[in-house]
Amino acid sequence: MHLRELSPSGIVGTGIVLGVVAIALFGPIFFSGSTEIVGRPFMMPTPGHPLGLDGYGRDVLTRLMNGGLTILLLVTATTALVYAVGIPVGLFTALHSRALSASALWLFDCLLAFPPLLLVLLLAASTAGGVTAAVIAVAASQVPWVTRLVRAAASEVATSGYVDAARLRGESTWSIMWRELLPNIRATMLADLGLRITVSILLITSASFLGVGLRPPTADWGLMAAENRNGLALQPWAVLAPAAMIALLTVGVNLMFDAWPKTSGRRHSAELTENVA
Amino acid sequence: MKALDHARRGTALAVHDLSISLVSAAPIVENVGFALPPGGSLGIVGESGSGKTTLAMALVGHTGPGIRIASGRVEIAGRDILAAGPKEVAALRGRQIAYVPQDAPSALNPSMRAGDIVAEMLRIHAPERYGSDSIAKAMDLVDLPSDSAFLKRYPHQLSGGQQQRLAIAAAMAAEPRVLVLDEPTTGLDMITQKRILDEVGRLRARTGVAVVVISHDLEVVEELCDATLVLYAGRVVEQGPTRALLKVPAHPYTRGLIGAVARPGVRPRGMYGSAPPPNRRKGGCLFSPRCPQAHDDCREVNPAPQKAGPEHWVSCPYHVEKTIVEAAPIGERKRDTCEIPVLDIRDLTVAYRGQRVLKNVSLTIQRGERVALLGQSGSGKTTLGRCVAGLVDREAGDIRLNGTPLSPRVARRPRDQLRAVQMVLQNPYVSFNPQFTIGATLRRTMRMLCDPGRAAQPDRPRLLHLLERVRLPAEAADAYPAQLSGGELQRAAIAQALACAPDLIICDEATSALDVSVQAVVIELLRDLTEDEGVSLLVISHDLGVVGSISDRIYVLDQGLIVEHAPTPVLLASPKSDLAKRLIASRPDTAAGSTVFHATSQRTEKTHDTLHP
Numbered sequence: 087m088h089l090r091e092l093s094p095s096g097i098v099g100t101g102i103v104l105g106v107v108a109i110a111l112f113g114p115i116f117f118s119g120s121t122e123i124v125g126r127p128f129m130m131p132t133p134g135h136p137l138g139l140d141g142y143g144r145d146v147l148t149r150l151m152n153g154g155l156t157i158l159l160l161v162t163a164t165t166a167l168v169y170a171v172g173i174p175v176g177l178f179t180a181l182h183s184r185a186l187s188a189s190a191l192w193l194f195d196c197l198l199a200f201p202p203l204l205l206v207l208l209l210a211a212s213t214a215g216g217v218t219a220a221v222i223a224v225a226a227s228q229v230p231w232v233t234r235l236v237r238a239a240a241s242e243v244a245t246s247g248y249v250d251a252a253r254l255r256g257e258s259t260w261s262i263m264w265r266e267l268l269p270n271i272r273a274t275m276l277a278d279l280g281l282r283i284t285v286s287i288l289l290i291t292s293a294s295f296l297g298v299g300l301r302p303p304t305a306d307w308g309l310m311a312a313e314n315r316n317g318l319a320l321q322p323w324a325v326l327a328p329a330a331m332i333a334l335l336t337v338g339v340n341l342m343f344d345a346w347p348k349t350s351g352r353r354h355s356a357e358l359t360e361n362v363a
Numbered sequence: 364m365k366a367l368d369h370a371r372r373g374t375a376l377a378v379h380d381l382s383i384s385l386v387s388a389a390p391i392v393e394n395v396g397f398a399l400p401p402g403g404s405l406g407i408v409g410e411s412g413s414g415k416t417t418l419a420m421a422l423v424g425h426t427g428p429g430i431r432i433a434s435g436r437v438e439i440a441g442r443d444i445l446a447a448g449p450k451e452v453a454a455l456r457g458r459q460i461a462y463v464p465q466d467a468p469s470a471l472n473p474s475m476r477a478g479d480i481v482a483e484m485l486r487i488h489a490p491e492r493y494g495s496d497s498i499a500k501a502m503d504l505v506d507l508p509s510d511s512a513f514l515k516r517y518p519h520q521l522s523g524g525q526q527q528r529l530a531i532a533a534a535m536a537a538e539p540r541v542l543v544l545d546e547p548t549t550g551l552d553m554i555t556q557k558r559i560l561d562e563v564g565r566l567r568a569r570t571g572v573a574v575v576v577i578s579h580d581l582e583v584v585e586e587l588c589d590a591t592l593v594l595y596a597g598r599v600v601e602q603g604p605t606r607a608l609l610k611v612p613a614h615p616y617t618r619g620l621i622g623a624v625a626r627p628g629v630r631p632r633g634m635y636g637s638a639p640p641p642n643r644r645k646g647g648c649l650f651s652p653r654c655p656q657a658h659d660d661c662r663e664v665n666p667a668p669q670k671a672g673p674e675h676w677v678s679c680p681y682h683v684e685k686t687i688v689e690a691a692p693i694g695e696r697k698r699d700t701c702e703i704p705v706l707d708i709r710d711l712t713v714a715y716r717g718q719r720v721l722k723n724v725s726l727t728i729q730r731g732e733r734v735a736l737l738g739q740s741g742s743g744k745t746t747l748g749r750c751v752a753g754l755v756d757r758e759a760g761d762i763r764l765n766g767t768p769l770s771p772r773v774a775r776r777p778r779d780q781l782r783a784v785q786m787v788l789q790n791p792y793v794s795f796n797p798q799f800t801i802g803a804t805l806r807r808t809m810r811m812l813c814d815p816g817r818a819a820q821p822d823r824p825r826l827l828h829l830l831e832r833v834r835l836p837a838e839a840a841d842a843y844p845a846q847l848s849g850g851e852l853q854r855a856a857i858a859q860a861l862a863c864a865p866d867l868i869i870c871d872e873a874t875s876a877l878d879v880s881v882q883a884v885v886i887e888l889l890r891d892l893t894e895d896e897g898v899s900l901l902v903i904s905h906d907l908g909v910v911g912s913i914s915d916r917i918y919v920l921d922q923g924l925i926v927e928h929a930p931t932p933v934l935l936a937s938p939k940s941d942l943a944k945r946l947i948a949s950r951p952d953t954a955a956g957s958t959v960f961h962a963t964s965q966r967t968e969k970t971h972d973t974l975h976p
Contacts (some may be wrong), residue, residue, distance in 0.1 A: 250752075
């Protein structure tokens with residue numbers, strides 16, 4: 087993958103994502119004291135506090151710089167969990183459509199019936215409501231989609247001659263899954279990855295907003311938007327700034343991943359054909 | 364009907380100096396010219412990538428995305444369709460010239476009923492004739508029923524032959540003067556092919572429509588066309604009356620094509636290499652790299668058309684030196700059959716979704732023997748091959764390899780059995796994982812299948828030796844599948860099958876996706892391998908030509924039952940079963956009366972005209 091192969095929107099998206107990630111990663115190093123009260127609640131921006139203060143009188147910019155890391159970590163964890171379950175199950179069920187596969191899919195279809203946010207609330211409420219519960223709940227609502235997608239894409243590949251050829255030379259199910267199927271559904275998976283990350287961002291921040299998962303006084307963009315919504319009229323920046331960061335991250339991720347599949351995959355010149363012929 | 368006497372009878376379609384190129388200016392078709400008299404017929408023959416479909420579409424004034432007309436004229440009813448405005452083009456299409464695209468099943472809108480497909484053509488191109496009478500007339504032209512039950516059917520409810528005929532009926536609905544048929548028989552089984560060819564012949568006789576047939580198949584063109592034009596890499600290499608052109612082919616490429624046609628009892632001769640793609644066409648004769656009689660100046664000088672006979676033109680200055688010899692007849696082979704057969708299938712029954720696709724099938728193959736399984740689509744022949752390979756479960760019966768029972772499932776077979784039974788699949792383009800080089804896949808096969816003693820040897824020299832055996836150059840080892848042509852991939856697939864000294868290779872329609880010249884290369888290779896290495900072959904095919912040119916013995920499979928089996932020459936000379944008789948009758952070269960493909964068959968010659976009433 088070369089940057090020059092990306093479309094303009096892909097470059098913009100990648101730039102936005104890199105910027106937001108840089109803020110999330112390096113912000114905490116340069117801006118400390120996110121829980122310090124430095125002035126009057128909902129104070130409008132001043133030269134010392136360019137984004138003003140929040141409902142507790144804490145500096146919005148400092149909190150903004152500290153609030154991205156949690157989201158990044160939670161989204162990464164959620165997405166990793168989703169794919170760690172969805173890919174193997176999807177690949178396996180594409181190869182073997184027997185009773186075991188059928189029941190696994192049936193179970194996942196039941197999960198699909200729940201609205202994702204309701205599932206998040208339900209799971210978080212039935213446990214202690216910690217961060218882990220939020221991650222598992224968000225992942226659980228995403229796994230059925232990924233499994234279905236992997237299965238659909240892999241089923242098509244599974245009828246290819248090279249999968250037959252692999253079975254004929256005695257490859258195990260495991261190696262057919264990882265060697266023959268997965269690399270050949272990569273484009274589909276990448277196209278979906280952007281959507282999965284976006285939905286994870288939305289659900290994780292929604293969970294924070296609803297008070298599930300992360301707890302105050304943690305600096306977190308989702309929490310910040312929730313805490314300060316009462317003061318929207320007094321000091322809009324306390325809500326708009328974190329909301330804008332979430333929006334930027336979402337839009338950037340989508341632009342980036344929409345551009346990727348078009349440029350990934352093997353493209354070969356006809357160069358060799360002539361020599362070989 | 365005499366070909367090309369358009370001076371007297373006027374022209375239905377005239378193409379002058381037509382060149383079509385990519386937007387990048389790389390030429391797809393160069394300086395093509397021909398004239399078609401009213402009611403005449405012209406065949407345009409070429410292999411994949413020759414530009415024949417691009418040419419066919421240009422005849423109806425259409426170019427695909429990224430393609431443009433570089434120069435030239437296409438005159439229909441005295442007007443140049445390439446210079447005409449959108450309205451005029453629309454008026455010419457349908458009424459003057461109609462196009463039947465390749466692959467009718469995908470060309471027909473699946474959500475439209477048969478009657479509506481024909482009605483739409485009338486509504487757009489001949490609204491004054493719109494009505495059920497005209498629809499019935501169009502259906503009648505191609506011998507399709509015109510009752511309301513049939514007209515209400517959707518394309519998927521029709522057979523392949525009916526779909527093709529419906530596409531022709533729709534094209535003929537507005538009574539055009541010229542009909543362009545793009546690969547009218549490709550993808551149909553032999554008997555349906557024959558029926559479509561007869562149908563087009565009758566259509567011409569009844570309506571006087573002029574026909575342009577685009578095909579890779581010389582036999583189709585021989586059957587349908589008065590005149591033929593041979594296209595190679597976008598250039599006309601030879602053009603003339605079909606009979607003369609096929610009987611006394613002048614261009615080395617045409618001679619090669621004719622020699623490559625697989626037909627019973629004859630060893631086809633392949634042409635190695637492939638035509639250059641548009642961006643790699645340089646000066647000189649484009650065929651010269653593959654030409655057995657190329658001279659030094661062939662690579663530099665662009666050959667001008669020369670007269671080779673009355674109305675017969677050839678673009679080769681050396682066409683008088685005819686070096687390509689006739690395809691050689693096959694001699695009979697003797698082998699002792701007393702040993703244990705390599706493959707012994709007894710009473711095999713296979714069910715798929717509750718339906719029996721194979722019923723009590725028994726089949727044996729001796730060591731070094733080439734056995735063919737001949738059948739129509741849906742006969743269960745592919746299932747049989749996959750069942751032997753262990754990819755399909757069986758319901759009952761016994762399959763033995765060298766006397767030892769084979770497990771029904773490939774996953775349960777010991778390594779030695781996996782090594783012994785190999786398979787070459789129908790579609791070479793998906794036979795290799797696109798993520799790995801050919802060499803990587805072949806090495807993996809060797810690692811997994813060969814015995815440990817051999818696996819200890821260095822991989823690279825063995826890999827190169829393997830490629831050499833299927834006549835692929837060393838570069839192929841480092842190539843990804845997307846970089847190789849279909850023929851090269853199929854040879855690589857054969858290399859994979861050969862990797863660890865197999866006892867039996869199953870070829871499931873292994874040549875049907877390939878061009879004629881490449882198909883001949885693969886057939887030749889498979890024959891040599893069985894003769895040199897004692898490998899047994901199970902060839903599964905619907906193509907009597909392929910089967911007849913490769914096998915020692917033929918089993919005929921009809922709806923899951925073996926209806927006949929006999930040594931190939933015996934079966935070809937005196938078929939017993941109904942299906943075998945019909946298959947043999949469906950081929951121009953085995954049926955009496957062919958002008959060209961009769962040369963080596965022992966049948967009595969009748970006049971060509973008996974085929975064209």
